[in-house]
Amino acid sequence: MLVNIGVIVSLLLGLLLLFCGNLGIIRFPDVFCRAHALTKAMTLGIIFLLVATILYLGWDRTGIKVLVIIAFQFTTIPLSGHILGLIAYEKNLPRWKHGPVIQHRK
Numbered sequence: 178m179l180v181n182i183g184v185i186v187s188l189l190l191g192l193l194l195l196f197c198g199n200l201g202i203i204r205f206p207d208v209f210c211r212a213h214a215l216t217k218a219m220t221l222g223i224i225f226l227l228v229a230t231i232l233y234l235g236w237d238r239t240g241i242k243v244l245v246i247i248a249f250q251f252t253t254i255p256l257s258g259h260i261l262g263l264i265a266y267e268k269n270l271p272r273w274k275h276g277p278v279i280q281h282r283k
Contacts, residue, residue, distance in 0.1 A: 184232045202214055
């Protein structure tokens with residue numbers, strides 16, 4: 178019973194985060210904001226879905242394989258977002274110009 182509640186909560190959190198990440202890709206104005214939405218929300222959303230898989234299937238061989246997948250996701254998704262941002266910076270893609278004004282101290 179408690180495991181089923183954990184699975185449901187983890188699935189709902191994962192789906193909510195994936196939805197927010199997809200919404201950020203659609204709504205954000207430039208590639209840097211989109212890469213941020215993609216890496217943060219998608220990483221956590223996929224991790225929550227994989228945790229739900231572990232809770233549902235148990236801690237046998239499948240659970241260990243899912244833990245390896247979680248470790249792989251933690252390394253590859255942020256790295257790909259960083260590479261996308263680096264390529265966009267090197268290509269001088271336009272940035273969002275209507276952001277908050279930051280005053281530097283002298």
